[in-house]
Structures are given as structure tokens and as C-alpha cells.
Amino acid sequence: xxxxxxxxxxxxxxLPATNYSKIISKRWSASAxxxxxxxxxxxxxxSDRTVKxxxxxxxxxxxxxxxxxxxxxLKALANRGLIDPESHRLEDIDACSxxxxxxxxxxxxxxxxxxxxxxxxxxxRNSRARVLNKHSRLGCQVILTPDLQGMVVAxxxxxxxxxx
Numbered sequence: 790x791x792x793x794x795x796x797x798x799x800x801x802x803x804l805p806a807t808n809y810s811k812i813i814s815k816r817w818s819a820s821a822x823x824x825x826x827x828x829x830x831x832x833x834x835x836s837d838r839t840v841k842x843x844x845x846x847x848x849x850x851x852x853x854x855x856x857x858x859x860x861x862x863l864k865a866l867a868n869r870g871l872i873d874p875e876s877h878r879l880e881d882i883d884a885c886s887x888x889x890x891x892x893x894x895x896x897x898x899x900x901x902x903x904x905x906x907x908x909x910x911x912x913x914r915n916s917r918a919r920v921l922n923k924h925s926r927l928g929c930q931v932i933l934t935p936d937l938q939g940m941v942v943a944x945x946x947x948x949x950x951x952x953x
Contacts, residue, residue, distance in 0.1 A: 840933045842940040844871050844891075851941075856933045862942065863889045863928035871944045872928065887915035889928035892943040898924065900936050 838858040843851050844866060856865030867874040872889055890912065893901065904912070908930045912921055928942075 840865075840935060840938055842933075842937060842942065844869065845941070845943040846871055847944065847946040858933055858935060860933050861929055862891065862926075862931035862933060865933060866891070866928055866942075866944060885911045885927060885929060887911050887927060890915070890925055890945060891928050891931075892922070892924040892945070893926050893931075894941040894943075895924070897937065897940045897942075900940075901926065901931060905930065 840856045840858055840860075842854050842856070842865070844854050845851055852869065852871065854865050854869045854871070856862070856868070863872060866872040866889075904926065908927050909921060911927060912925050916922075916925075
């Protein structure tokens with residue numbers, strides 16, 4: 790179908806006759822080889838992108854969590870089953886209800902970028918005391934990087950209105 794279309798275009802625009810099927814097959818095989826190379830090289834890189842961290846659940850049990858570089862802490866915790874993904878459907882700060890609030894150990898806070906104004910606003914808005922705990926961060930706003938390998942976070946108890 791594509792070859793016939795190209796042939797018609799060459800007739801309309803009076804282009805020199807070309808065997809389009811050979812050109813397309815060459816380009817397709819070249820792009821297929823490139824995609825195979827990139828997929829095999831990307832599979833090697835997955836282990837390089839892995840970030841292992843530890844989460845303390847509400848019962849006090851330390852659990853290993855595995856995420857990928859560039860992924861949010863919320864996504865990694867949800868994949869491990871420590872945060873209910875339904876309680877925080879969006880990773881958009883404007884729609885955040887602070888259900889993904891976590892506490893981060895002091896030595897790891899320095900490796901994180903400072904909280905944005907929006908993150909501070911959401912944390913204050915949803916805090917009972919309206920005072921920020923310096924260890925509190927929103928899991929949806931913490932992006933995993935290789936520097937965070939081994940980070941320790943505490944996942945708080947679900948809010949009473951979230952318990953079925």
C-alpha cells in the first residue's frame with residue numbers, strides 16, 4: 790500500500806522512476822536492526838538504573854524497595870504495596886492530597902533537592918498543626934536518582950478516612 794502511494798506521488802510530481810520496494814525494505818531492515826541494538830543495550834542498562842532503598846512500614850518493619858532512576862518515590866512504594874495507588878491517583882502537585890507523605894531520614898534529606906513552594910503548601914495545608922516537619926516530603930515529588938541508593942523512608946499509617 791505504501792509502495793503504491795509512493796509510486797503515485799512520483800508520477801504526479803514527475804520524479805525519476807525508482808524501485809520503492811527495495812528502498813523501503815532497506816530502510817525497514819536498518820531501522821529494525823537499530824531498534825534491536827537499542828533494546829538489547831537498554832536491557833543491559835536496567836540494572837544501572839535500579840535504585841534500592843528501604844521503607845519502614847507503619848508496623849515498624851524494614852522492607853526493601855526497588856525503583857528506577859527517574860521514577861517517583863511514590864511509584865516505587867506503590868509497586869512494593871506500601872502505599873495504596875488508589876489513594877494517590879495523580880502525580881500532579883495541583884491535585885495532590887498529601888496521601889503520599891513520607892518521612893525521610895536526616896542523612897538523606899541533604900541529597901534531595903529542596904521542597905518546592907507547591908510541595909510546602911500541600912504539606913502545610915494537610916498538616917493538623919499547620920507546621921512543617923523537616924523530614925516530611927511528598928513521595929510524588931521525590932525523583933529517584935543513583936545518589937539515593939540505600940535511602941531510608943518511613944511510610945505513615947493510613948489516615949482514618951482511608952481505612953475501609
